[in-house]
Amino acid sequence: DAKTTQPPSMDCAEGRAANLPCNHSTISGNEYVYWYRQIHSQGPQYIIHGLKNNETNEMASLIITEDRKSSTLILPHATLRDTAVYYCIVELSGSRLTFGEGTQLTVNP
Amino acid sequence: DTAVSQTPKYLVTQMGNDKSIKCEQNLGHDTMYWYKQDSKKFLKIMFSYNNKELIINETVPNRFSPKSPDKAHLNLHINSLELGDSAVYFCASSPTGGVHTGELFFGEGSRLTVL
Numbered sequence: 001d002a003k004t005t006q007p008p009s010m011d012c013a014e015g016r017a018a019n020l021p022c023n024h025s026t027i028s029g030n031e032y033v034y035w036y037r038q039i040h041s042q043g044p045q046y047i048i049h050g051l052k053n054n055e056t057n058e059m060a061s062l063i064i065t066e067d068r069k070s071s072t073l074i075l076p077h078a079t080l081r082d083t084a085v086y087y088c089i090v091e092l093s094g095s096r097l098t099f100g101e102g103t104q105l106t107v108n109p
Numbered sequence: 110d111t112a113v114s115q116t117p118k119y120l121v122t123q124m125g126n127d128k129s130i131k132c133e134q135n136l137g138h139d140t141m142y143w144y145k146q147d148s149k150k151f152l153k154i155m156f157s158y159n160n161k162e163l164i165i166n167e168t169v170p171n172r173f174s175p176k177s178p179d180k181a182h183l184n185l186h187i188n189s190l191e192l193g194d195s196a197v198y199f200c201a202s203s204p205t206g207g208v209h210t211g212e213l214f215f216g217e218g219s220r221l222t223v224l
Contacts (some may be wrong), residue, residue: 023138035215043113043199043215044152085150095203096165097213099152 008072009104012082019074020103022088025069031092033064035073037084044087046101047073049085078107112136113216117202121222122190129186130219132200140164141183142201142213143175152199158183187221195223 005023012018024033033046039105048055048062050071055062060075087102114132122128134141140159150165157165158177172188187194200216 038152041218043201043217044213045215046212049212072126079212087152095142095157096154097144098154099146099153101150 004090004100006086006088006100006103009106009109012075012078014026014080014107014109015077018078018082018105018107019034020073020075020105021070022073023070024088025067027090029068031090033062033068033071034089034091035053035062035098036089036097037061037082037105038088038099038102039081039084045082047086050078065090078105080107080109083107111216113136113200113202113214115198115216115219117219119220119222121224122166122185123224124192126190126220127186127188128190129184130198130200130208130221132216133182133184134200134202134214135181136202136214137181138202138204138214139180140203141177141180142203143183143185144199144201144215146197146199147217147223148160148196169207174214190221192223197221 002034034049036044038044050062085102085104087099089097115132140144142157143155155169161177162179175182176184197218197220199218201213203213
C-alpha cells in the first residue's frame with residue numbers, strides 16, 4: 001500500500017474552511033484515497049473516499065489532483081466538534097486500513 | 110442503539126492472565142475486524158472475518174484468537190497477556206469484505222492495560 005504524508009498539526013478558525021493536505025506520490029492506479037478522523041478517545045469515523053474524481057458528501061469534500069499524487073480534504077465550515085486527528089489512507093479495498101500519524105486539526109473559537 | 114459495541118471498555122489485568130473482549134454489531138454487516146491502537150497512536154488491522162470465516166490475519170501472535178459465533182459477533186481472546194499487549198483494541202464492521210467497501214464502522218474501543 002502507498003505511504004501517505006500529512007502535516008502533524010493544523011489550526012483553523014471556527015466557521016472557516018479547513019483544508020487538510022495529504023501526499024501519496026507512490027499511489028497505484030487502483031488504490032483509493034480514504035479519509036477518517038478520530039476524536040479523542042473515540043473510534044475512528046469514516047469521512048469520505050475517492051479514486052480519481054473529486055467527491056463531496058455531507059461531511060466534507062475530497063479534491064484529488066489529476067496525477068493522483070496528492071489530495072486535500074476540505075471541511076467547508078469547521079466547528080469546534082471537528083477538532084480531531086484526521087487520517088489519510090491509501091489502500092486497495094478499504095478493508096485492510098493502516099492508520100499513520102495523521103494531522104491533529106484544532107478548531108479555535 | 111450503538112451500531113458497533115464493545116465490552117468491556119476498560120480492562121486492567123496482570124501479566125500472564127487470559128482475557129476476552131467482545132464485539133457486537135447491529136448493522137447487518139457481513140465483515141468484522143479487530144484493530145489495535147498502540148501507545149504511539151498507530152492503528153493497525155489484526156483480523157478480519159467475513160460471514161464467520163477468517164479472511165485477514167496480520168501476523169498476530171497466536172496468543173490472540175478471534176472467534177466469530179455468528180456474523181454479528183466477533184470476540185477477541187488473548188492468552189498469557191504480556192506488557193506489550195497494552196493498547197486500545199477497536200472492533201469494526203463493514204457491509205462487504207475483501208472487495209472495495211469504502212466505509213468501516215468502528216466501535217468505541219476497549220482499553221487494555223497489562224500490569
